[in-house]
Amino acid sequence: MDFEAVKTSPAYVFDHDAILDNLKPLESLREATGCKIIYSIKALPLLAVLELLKGRVDGFSVSSLFEARLAREVLGEQGGSVHLTTPGLRTEEFAEISQLCSHISFNSLSQQQRLHHPQLAYSAGLRVNPKLSFVEDERYNPCRQHSKLGVDLQLLQQSWPKVIEGLHFHTVFSREDFVPVLATVETLLPLLKQHDLKWLNLGGGYLYQRIQDQKHLINLIRELRQNFGLDVYLEPGKGLVGNAGYLLTTVLDSFVSDGKTILVLDTSVNHHPEVFEYQRQPNLRVTGFGSESALLVGSSCLAGDVFGEYQFAKIPEVGERLVFSDVGAYSLIKANRFNGYNLPDVYWHHQHRVELLKHYSYPDYRQQWC
Ligand SMILES: Cc1ncc(COP(=O)(O)O)c(C=O)c1O
Numbered sequence: 081m082d083f084e085a086v087k088t089s090p091a092y093v094f095d096h097d098a099i100l101d102n103l104k105p106l107e108s109l110r111e112a113t114g115c116k117i118i119y120s121i122k123a124l125p126l127l128a129v130l131e132l133l134k135g136r137v138d139g140f141s142v143s144s145l146f147e148a149r150l151a152r153e154v155l156g157e158q159g160g161s162v163h164l165t166t167p168g169l170r171t172e173e174f175a176e177i178s179q180l181c182s183h184i185s186f187n188s189l190s191q192q193q194r195l196h197h198p199q200l201a202y203s204a205g206l207r208v209n210p211k212l213s214f215v216e217d218e219r220y221n222p223c224r225q226h227s228k229l230g231v232d233l234q235l236l237q238q239s240w241p242k243v244i245e246g247l248h249f250h251t252v253f254s255r256e257d258f259v260p261v262l263a264t265v266e267t268l269l270p271l272l273k274q275h276d277l278k279w280l281n282l283g284g285g286y287l288y289q290r291i292q293d294q295k296h297l298i299n300l301i302r303e304l305r306q307n308f309g310l311d312v313y314l315e316p317g318k319g320l321v322g323n324a325g326y327l328l329t330t331v332l333d334s335f336v337s338d339g340k341t342i343l344v345l346d347t348s349v350n351h352h353p354e355v356f357e358y359q360r361q362p363n364l365r366v367t368g369f370g371s372e373s374a375l376l377v378g379s380s381c382l383a384g385d386v387f388g389e390y391q392f393a394k395i396p397e398v399g400e401r402l403v404f405s406d407v408g409a410y411s412l413i414k415a416n417r418f419n420g421y422n423l424p425d426v427y428w429h430h431q432h433r434v435e436l437l438k439h440y441s442y443p444d445y446r447q448q449w450c
Contacts, residue, residue: 081429086434090351094124094129094408098323102324106137112294113301117315123318123320125413140155161183163281185246186204207231209231210223210268211223214255217358240274247280258294265304280312325412330400331343331400332344343374343377348380348385350415352407355387356382363406364376373389373390382418417445
């Protein structure tokens with residue numbers, strides 16, 4: 081990609097072709113099994129992305145009224161299914177949500193009992209919590225003890241609401257093998273045998289483009305469809321857009337602190353919040369690694385606003401540009417203007433050109449504060 085064509089900094093650049101490449105393993109799964117692919121728009125609800133995926137996926141998955149409105153606006157009435165699950169359904173929004181969404185997976189039995197109405201048109205499901213943990217860090221483990229995400233499988237075995245037509249689960253993130261989904265479906269089998277369901281949503285959390293061997297998942301989906309007559313849904317977010325986004329930044333200042341070179345950037349962890357949330361160093365595109373190292377830090381007042389220590393052949397100078405990669409998911413959507421620093425510009429890379437989609441300015445910041 082030609083980052084020279086990106087004229088402003090900091091900037092997100094999202095790549096049209098990378099998203100289409102990410103779709104390929106999902107398309108081959110769909111072809112082999114007849115499963116359905118829905119994009120989880122929480123990862124990056126950028127209209128250019130939604131328009132690109134519309135017609136190429138079978139629908140979108142959403143978490144809220146606003147996401148549902150956006151999904152339906154892009155898809156149109158007949159353009160695909162919209163699946164929703166969230167612990168946060170609001171009573172006053174439910175009538176509209178139930179019109180926008182084709183499938184709603186209630187997060188708890190109490191939520192289902194309070195909000196479901198037989199006259200509403202969507203297909204009712206439940207998010208099930210299989211209590212099978214595959215994420216070590218408890219902060220991100222939907223199957224942790226006292227989890228708020230999904231109905232405990234044990235509970236469901238004792239009390240099953242008759243209106244339920246489908247099940248949903250989502251238990252991993254950035255996973256590069258299919259072990260969790262295979263084990264989880266195994267755990268759900270007694271329930272699938274006992275009840276006549278129409279659909280099963282296997283959730284997101286898998287990086288399909290990094291998983292070479294699809295055959296176990298193919299066999300699993302085929303069996304689910306043949307043995308139980310289920311429509312099977314996959315709802316990737318990051319798997320479609322994660323590696324399709326970049327954050328371009330410029331070095332603002334350079335100095336030495338306790339013997340280490342500090343490079344202050346015109347971005348911050350507030351433009352890439354997973355760096356701070358997960359304490360994970362993001363990938364940097366560098367031309368040739370070397371023996372010189374520098375700490376890349378953000379420009380906010382937070383002491384821990386640090387991207388990490390990187391090796392360079394020559395330490396970048398003030399004014400030089402750097403590019404973080406794998407910034408496509410959960411970056412722009414979580415970005416904020418802490419300290420009054422503007423949000424990055426947003427560019428779309430397509431057919432060897434970059435197009436500026438969005439530039440924020442002071443009035444955008446000002447209007448947020450009434
Ligand atoms: C219910 C649900 N489905 C799908 C996703 C998308 O996951 P990912 O972006 O890791 O593929 C998430 C992410 O949090 C989720 O909570």
